Amino acid sequence: MRRKFVIALIKHETNTFSPLATPLAAFGHGEGPAFGDEARARFEGTNTPMAAYLDLARREHAEVVTPVAAEAWPSNKASRATFEAIVRPLEDAVRGGCDAVFLDLHGAMVIEDCDDAEGEIVQRLRRIAPQVPIAVTLDYHTNLSAALVDHATVITGYKTYPHVDMYEAGMLAGGILVGALDGAVEPVMAWGWKPLLASIMRHAPEDGPSGDILAFARRMEADGTVLAATLLPSFPHADTPYTGVSAVVVGDARHGGREHARAVCTHMLKLAWDRRDEYVFRAPPLAESVAHAKALGLANPGAPVLLIDHCDNCGSGGAQDVMAVVAEVLKQRLDGVAIAPIRDPEAVATMIDAGVGQRVRIALGGHTDMPSIGLAGEPLPVAGRVQAVTDGQFTVTGPMYTGVRMHLGRTAVLDAGSAQIVVTERPHEPFDLGVFTHAGIDPRRKRYVVLKSRIHYRAGFKPIAAHVVECAGVGVTNADLSVYPYRKLTRPIFPLDPM
Numbered sequence: 001m002r003r004k005f006v007i008a009l010i011k012h013e014t015n016t017f018s019p020l021a022t023p024l025a026a027f028g029h030g031e032g033p034a035f036g037d038e039a040r041a042r043f044e045g046t047n048t049p050m051a052a053y054l055d056l057a058r059r060e061h062a063e064v065v066t067p068v069a070a071e072a073w074p075s076n077k078a079s080r081a082t083f084e085a086i087v088r089p090l091e092d093a094v095r096g097g098c099d100a101v102f103l104d105l106h107g108a109m110v111i112e113d114c115d116d117a118e119g120e121i122v123q124r125l126r127r128i129a130p131q132v133p134i135a136v137t138l139d140y141h142t143n144l145s146a147a148l149v150d151h152a153t154v155i156t157g158y159k160t161y162p163h164v165d166m167y168e169a170g171m172l173a174g175g176i177l178v179g180a181l182d183g184a185v186e187p188v189m190a191w192g193w194k195p196l197l198a199s200i201m202r203h204a205p206e207d208g209p210s211g212d213i214l215a216f217a218r219r220m221e222a223d224g225t226v227l228a229a230t231l232l233p234s235f236p237h238a239d240t241p242y243t244g245v246s247a248v249v250v251g252d253a254r255h256g257g258r259e260h261a262r263a264v265c266t267h268m269l270k271l272a273w274d275r276r277d278e279y280v281f282r283a284p285p286l287a288e289s290v291a292h293a294k295a296l297g298l299a300n301p302g303a304p305v306l307l308i309d310h311c312d313n314c315g316s317g318g319a320q321d322v323m324a325v326v327a328e329v330l331k332q333r334l335d336g337v338a339i340a341p342i343r344d345p346e347a348v349a350t351m352i353d354a355g356v357g358q359r360v361r362i363a364l365g366g367h368t369d370m371p372s373i374g375l376a377g378e379p380l381p382v383a384g385r386v387q388a389v390t391d392g393q394f395t396v397t398g399p400m401y402t403g404v405r406m407h408l409g410r411t412a413v414l415d416a417g418s419a420q421i422v423v424t425e426r427p428h429e430p431f432d433l434g435v436f437t438h439a440g441i442d443p444r445r446k447r448y449v450v451l452k453s454r455i456h457y458r459a460g461f462k463p464i465a466a467h468v469v470e471c472a473g474v475g476v477t478n479a480d481l482s483v484y485p486y487r488k489l490t491r492p493i494f495p496l497d498p499m
């Protein structure tokens, strides 16, 4: 008998302090959500869990239904209506009957009336199909809830940041679920949570405790102690009762089962808690960081110095138009600079109207107020020549999201003399050189490269950099978590409360 698999992708990392709205059209990275065969076509052959599930289904000669694939850049809460437009097709597909469900979810999605969107999704499917096994992959930046664990059969997550192992996470979760269908394994899960708000700037394996915890998790998987062990360092910019560091471990009921899973989970979280101070990010003042970057660039002309504008990263809900770091770079007269991307549809329109080669004066960026943290937008007056205009499309060739088509909207390059600035209509976190090269700029030949990113830039840009300098501007992805007016967190929580 041929099995039938339902495979779907629903992803949104919700920054509840973000000034950006999340309409239905924001999904599909601005192209709108994909339904049915289009959902499959968009993700087949890409480095994503969804693609791994599709490959597994092919290997198993299973019939496949792909009701929906919907992923949006991080922003504030979606409405109930938007959420229903995405979730109902998935419910309908499961209602139509299937042998297993494979979900590519985020884990930090909040909607206007629910702090735990993923928990709700899995709970609703469980109600429709009480016996059908459900595999779930989660982003590294998950705030895990009991509801999600209770109603899923298998959960895995990424073990990298930048997330270059999304496909592997899908293969692991999907493989365990297929093993369960075949009767080869009997998955059981253990999970835990710590009152620990870990700054994202300290999440990467090479920066804080995560590396050692992940190494332990990999060892426990490799030697067969457990089937899968996942660390979820949380998404601290979502104000929910679930926000905090967690771990979820899948054991095999026939080989140590829940006991092994529980022991591995407890040890992972003990490592995180014992070293919690290493998850706190401490930044020097902006002017000092830019001066330091300038000196490094003057001393090493061979390869670029990266200046990381991490407080305004659209990859975590930032407006991507805060000009504080760019203003400081221009003020300190760094030369040979490439900057990407500033989101400013008005400036793009002005430059396109003027035409390539023409001089323009614009008030760049700063159009977005951030009332949640008490900041008003501040445009930066700049003058220069329109160097290029593009449709903002390129296919990723670097290691993260390899093969996925990016849509930045209409895009224009402003040559301001000392700096070339890529200005886009839509949000985009620069993790691939394509953000520059598709517009005719070779970042390898620049002395300084300013990126609106936190960690994901490392996928494409770290290999070309001589040095990296993190620059603390302002914005709703500030790594100093004391700037946010949290209301829903489970208190006390470290480091906001003494613990």
Ligand SMILES: [Zn+2]
Residues within 6 Å of the ligand: 139, 140, 141, 163
């Ligand atoms: Zn993430």
